[in-house]
Amino acid sequence: SVRPSNHQWKLSDFEIGTPLGRGKFGRVYLAREKNTEYMVALKMMFKSELVKDHMEHQVRREIEIQTHLTHPNILKMLTYFWDEKKIYLILEFAQEGELFKVLNSQPHKRFDEPTAAYYLRQVADALRYCHSQSVIHRDIKPENLLLFSHHVVKLADFGWSVHAPSKCRNTMCGTIDYLPPEMVDSQTYNEYVDNWCLGVLCYEFLCGSPPFESSEQAETFRKIRAVMYGFKSYMSESSRHLISKLLVKVPKSRLPLTDVIEHLWIKKNCEIFT
Numbered sequence: 001s002v003r004p005s006n007h008q009w010k011l012s013d014f015e016i017g018t019p020l021g022r023g024k025f026g027r028v029y030l031a032r033e034k035n036t037e038y039m040v041a042l043k044m045m046f047k048s049e050l051v052k053d054h055m056e057h058q059v060r061r062e063i064e065i066q067t068h069l070t071h072p073n074i075l076k077m078l079t080y081f082w083d084e085k086k087i088y089l090i091l092e093f094a095q096e097g098e099l100f101k102v103l104n105s106q107p108h109k110r111f112d113e114p115t116a117a118y119y120l121r122q123v124a125d126a127l128r129y130c131h132s133q134s135v136i137h138r139d140i141k142p143e144n145l146l147l148f149s150h151h152v153v154k155l156a157d158f159g160w161s162v163h164a165p166s167k168c169r170n171t172m173c174g175t176i177d178y179l180p181p182e183m184v185d186s187q188t189y190n191e192y193v194d195n196w197c198l199g200v201l202c203y204e205f206l207c208g209s210p211p212f213e214s215s216e217q218a219e220t221f222r223k224i225r226a227v228m229y230g231f232k233s234y235m236s237e238s239s240r241h242l243i244s245k246l247l248v249k250v251p252k253s254r255l256p257l258t259d260v261i262e263h264l265w266i267k268k269n270c271e272i273f274t
């Protein structure tokens with residue numbers, strides 16, 4: 001039986017299943033909607049924790065952004081609701097889980113060039129759509145990419161996304177490896193931060209670790225500011241070219257997303273998937 005579209009969703013509409021993952025602010029469970037038996041991912045977060053870290057406005061913005069984005073490579077937020085203690089996000093369920101785990105389970109913790117290119121093209125397409133809606137994701141990294149069957153990748157967790165342009169307000173939690181120079185120096189930035197992150201992501205897909213990774217945080221920031229990194233011997237010429245056009249200090253000089261998707265390395269490596 002189909003529910004009316006104005007149905008007020010509540011937790012009892014779902015059967016909660018196995019835990020899928022745990023983040024800083026809450027846990028994610030597999031869940032099944034009772035009427036349709038549709039499988040979803042249910043993320044629950046304690047309001048008290050969000051308020052304590054002043055994140056409630058971010059969740060509100062994420063919900064506003066995510067419920068208005070529709071793209072085959074963006075994880076759909078199906079609905080959301082809350083009760084006295086918690087906020088619940090009902091998300092599309094990614095049956096192959098976090099790309100981060102798949103990357104780390106590879107033999108040398110890295111993808112071959114065709115796989116890396118196929119994933120990167122999908123992320124670039126999702127970002128191109130976000131930017132067309134004036135949304136900057138700001139937190140592109142393997143942990144925020146979810147895998148579906150047939151190597152379909154979707155961008156998730158818009159908890160850090162903002163409407164462009166924006167002032168760097170929040171201290172970033174999690175990895176600093178993906179921060180672009182303009183955010184390291186906490187200047188204003190625009191959607192080109194995502195182009196930089198795409199370069200870092202491409203490097204990590206191909207090498208198994210990000211380009212500026214260092215044991216000390218200060219050293220990582222120094223390398224990012226200086227755009228100081230090296231290529232591994234096994235990286236193809238065309239992959240080095242693409243990365244070198246994204247890891248550029250001047251934001252507006254970074255390769256536009258349309259040119260990423262048309263780049264020789266992407267074209268050459270994706271034709272086996274099309």
Ligand SMILES: O=C(O)Cn1ncc2ncnc(NCCc3cnc(NC(=O)Nc4cccc(Cl)c4)s3)c21
Nearest residue numbers: 020021025028041055058059093094097156157159
């Ligand atoms: O990835 C996993 O751990 C496990 N996993 N496995 C399969 C699977 N299928 C779907 N979703 C999963 N995980 C949830 C991904 C998210 C999407 N959107 C989010 N938004 C968010 O967390 N917002 C948010 C939270 C706290 C504060 C603030 Cl400011 C914002 S999390 C899945």
